[in-house]
């Protein structure tokens with residue numbers, strides 16, 4: 001099947017600084033795809049390049065098989081992009097902006113007006129429909145951008161940190177809406193620094209670091225490849241730890257000890273070390289790695 005978005009040997013340099021270094025990546029159709037990386041990793045450059053807003057130094061990008069430069073008009077229809085920068089439009093109300101945006105794609109009439117109403121409703125903007133956008137809060141402006149990106153029914157929705165500055169309740173309703181669009185077949189590409197959200201939502205993840213693709217895999221593969229598990233012990237006496245435990249101690253907060261243990265170490269061995277350390281255990285929790293731990297360990301490896 002044609003990829004929703006395909007990057008082929010994409011390089012983007014600003015003078016000496018290469019924001020993207022030969023990225024080759026396929027985003028499958030129908031995926032909920034997380035593009036993760038630290039500040040400055042190159043995520044927004046990738047997104048702007050997908051939208052045809054960045055002149056590539058080398059390589060090409062296709063959206064559903066269409067080149068974003070040569071077939072710009074076509075790919076603009078296929079993509080809905082929510083940029084990171086907030087909108088600040090002094091002249092038009094939210095509804096007017098959505099109508100203007102619809103007009104760019106030749107979409108008018110009753111069905112389109114009903115879709116605009118639905119977007120306003122789903123993004124909790126109905127009571128702000130006639131307000132000018134520069135009078136909105138940051139979180140509301142971001143939701144206007146999401147509505148604008150969806151107004152032409154794109155096949156691929158690209159969200160560059162959509163929940164920055166959006167409060168918890170609205171974040172949840174926004175994600176419910178995104179999941180609904182995804183269930184209807186829309187491909188969603190997401191960058192976020194909230195890795196718990198990425199873990200809950202995304203089925204496939206790419207990690208970008210200093211303009212390079214570190215890894216791309218399904219979320220399950222990524223989590224399963226992580227070599228550590230994390231064990232927390234609650235004990236009411238802080239005793240001398242045996243050498244095996246002390247080598248694996250990550251954090252100590254009062255009576256709470258947190259260990260990072262190789263996944264292939266049998267639990268029986270760990271419990272043996274606990275006994276040898278004469279720990280009076282009140283509680284024990286063992287957890288597999290979270291996406292955040294996997295992300296940090298993969299990106300730290302390249303920084304050391």
Ligand SMILES: Nc1ncnc2c1ncn2[C@@H]1O[C@H](COP(=O)(O)OP(=O)(O)OP(=O)(O)O)[C@@H](O)[C@H]1O
Pocket residue numbers: 014017018019037038039040041042043044045046084
């Ligand atoms: N127009 C530009 N001119 C020069 N350098 C730029 C330009 N745009 C981006 N960069 C640089 O390219 C690199 C990647 O930036 P980019 O905005 O893509 O990162 P990001 O991963 O989106 O970061 P963040 O999480 O902070 O949004 C950074 O070093 C940035 O300073």
